[in-house]
Amino acid sequence: MTKIAICGALGRMGKTIAAMIDEDPALEFIGGVDVGEGTLFGKKVVSSENIDDFLAEEKPDVLIDFTIANAAVKNIRAASKAGVAVVVGTTGFSEEQKEENRKNIEGTIPAVISTNFSVGVNIFWKLVREAAKQLSDYDIEVTEAHHHFKKDAPSGTAKTILEIIKEETGDREEMYGREGMVGARGKEIGVHVIRGGDIVGDHSVMFAGNNEVIELSHRAYDRAVFAHGVIRSAKWIAGKEPGIYTMDDVLGLIR
Ligand SMILES: NC(=O)c1ccc[n+]([C@@H]2O[C@H](COP(=O)([O-])OP(=O)(O)OC[C@H]3O[C@@H](n4cnc5c(N)ncnc54)[C@H](O)[C@@H]3O)[C@@H](O)[C@H]2O)c1
Numbered sequence: 231m232t233k234i235a236i237c238g239a240l241g242r243m244g245k246t247i248a249a250m251i252d253e254d255p256a257l258e259f260i261g262g263v264d265v266g267e268g269t270l271f272g273k274k275v276v277s278s279e280n281i282d283d284f285l286a287e288e289k290p291d292v293l294i295d296f297t298i299a300n301a302a303v304k305n306i307r308a309a310s311k312a313g314v315a316v317v318v319g320t321t322g323f324s325e326e327q328k329e330e331n332r333k334n335i336e337g338t339i340p341a342v343i344s345t346n347f348s349v350g351v352n353i354f355w356k357l358v359r360e361a362a363k364q365l366s367d368y369d370i371e372v373t374e375a376h377h378h379f380k381k382d383a384p385s386g387t388a389k390t391i392l393e394i395i396k397e398e399t400g401d402r403e404e405m406y407g408r409e410g411m412v413g414a415r416g417k418e419i420g421v422h423v424i425r426g427g428d429i430v431g432d433h434s435v436m437f438a439g440n441n442e443v444i445e446l447s448h449r450a451y452d453r454a455v456f457a458h459g460v461i462r463s464a465k466w467i468a469g470k471e472p473g474i475y476t477m478d479d480v481l482g483l484i485r
């Protein structure tokens with residue numbers, strides 16, 4: 231049985247993932263870490279300042295992190311010190327934080343990191359790449375919508391979409407919203423962020439040409455779609471060589 235612990239155990243994603251682990255006969259939920267203490271599925275959730283002791287005592291095979299960027303950096307550092315594999319879904323890392331994570335992971339522990347663990351989004355990214363490659367001279371607008379609690383903007387998924395589009399189209403910069411006398415459109419990628427209600431996660435990319443528009447979109451209706459990908463990643467990463475892996479590796483998709 232693969233022993234799993236969760237950082238951010240008492241959050242929206244933490245609870246969804248723990249419930250799925252609890253139902254899976256191949257996995258054992260051994261507890262977690264959050265800002266305050268608690269219990270979840272009969273297991274201890276300890277305060278984040280005690281993460282080193284928690285990892286040393288409970289010895290999970292995999293630590294799953296769905297917290298917030300500055301906390302995730304510390305949790306990955308603790309997992310690296312303890313030699314525990316990680317699955318990281320937290321978004322909103324700065325370039326410096328990504329670099330620190332890379333240093334803590336490479337050569338030390340295996341990690342799956344993804345801004346979106348839904349299988350559908352991972353296929354959607356492939357479709358966006360192909361459209362951007364073929365329609366590199368079209369006007370491109372990216373829109374994302376999430377629930378009113380979401381802290382980072384644009385979403386990690388939207389940032390991955392922007393990276394993909396830039397890799398395929400070259401010389402483009404983002405423009406966040408537009409207001410006033412903005413003049414004629416240039417080669418920018420328009421980015422639009424919506425926050426409201428309990429929207430789980432919507433992303434769309436519009437390619438507008440003369441006399442035609444192509445729109446690709448993905449809508450998540452339940453956090454279970456992310457949790458399924460996380461569980462699949464946790465099973466896959468246990469026992470792998472140190473290094474940073476993506477959902478392409480987990481799903482066996484061609485990059
Ligand atoms: N990659 C994906 O597929 C995916 C899917 C959904 C959410 N996310 C990301 O996951 C993160 C969490 O999302 P959420 O909706 O569950 O948020 P949330 O606010 O409901 O949960 C985050 C939890 O982390 C806890 N936390 C904060 N600091 C901590 C620390 N130092 N140690 C341990 N726990 C700590 C909070 O108390 C909270 O319980 C966000 O960055 C979000 O963007 C990613």
Ligand SMILES: O=C(O)C1=N[C@H](C(=O)O)CCC1
Nearest residue numbers: 321345346380385386387431
């Ligand atoms: O609810 C969130 O927060 C989500 N975060 C990820 C992101 O930032 O892309 C994935 C979708 C849900």
